[in-house]
Amino acid sequence: MCFCKRSAKAFRLHTSVHKDVTERLVKINPKLAGEARTVLEMNKSERHIRGGLATKEKYLTLTPKTITKLY
Numbered sequence: 001m002c003f004c005k006r007s008a009k010a011f012r013l014h015t016s017v018h019k020d021v022t023e024r025l026v027k028i029n030p031k032l033a034g035e036a037r038t039v040l041e042m043n044k045s046e047r048h049i050r051g052g053l054a055t056k057e058k059y060l061t062l063t064p065k066t067i068t069k070l071y
Contacts, residue, residue, distance in 0.1 A: 007032070
């Protein structure tokens with residue numbers, strides 16, 4: 001379970017955890033909100049890299065036969 005969902009569960013917040021973590025948690029626990037913001041920003045900055053690696057891995061595992069099916 002991701003950090004946001006664990007935090008939401010612990011504080012009994014909404015399932016729209018991003019809004020809870022970025023806006024509402026500041027009022028409940030400013031220190032934890034700062035830590036959560038750091039994690040969210042890091043995730044946001046690395047997200048495109050993980051997507052690229054996943055795509056690379058997908059195409060490395062394809063065989064020529066399955067590649068022709070894609071096109």
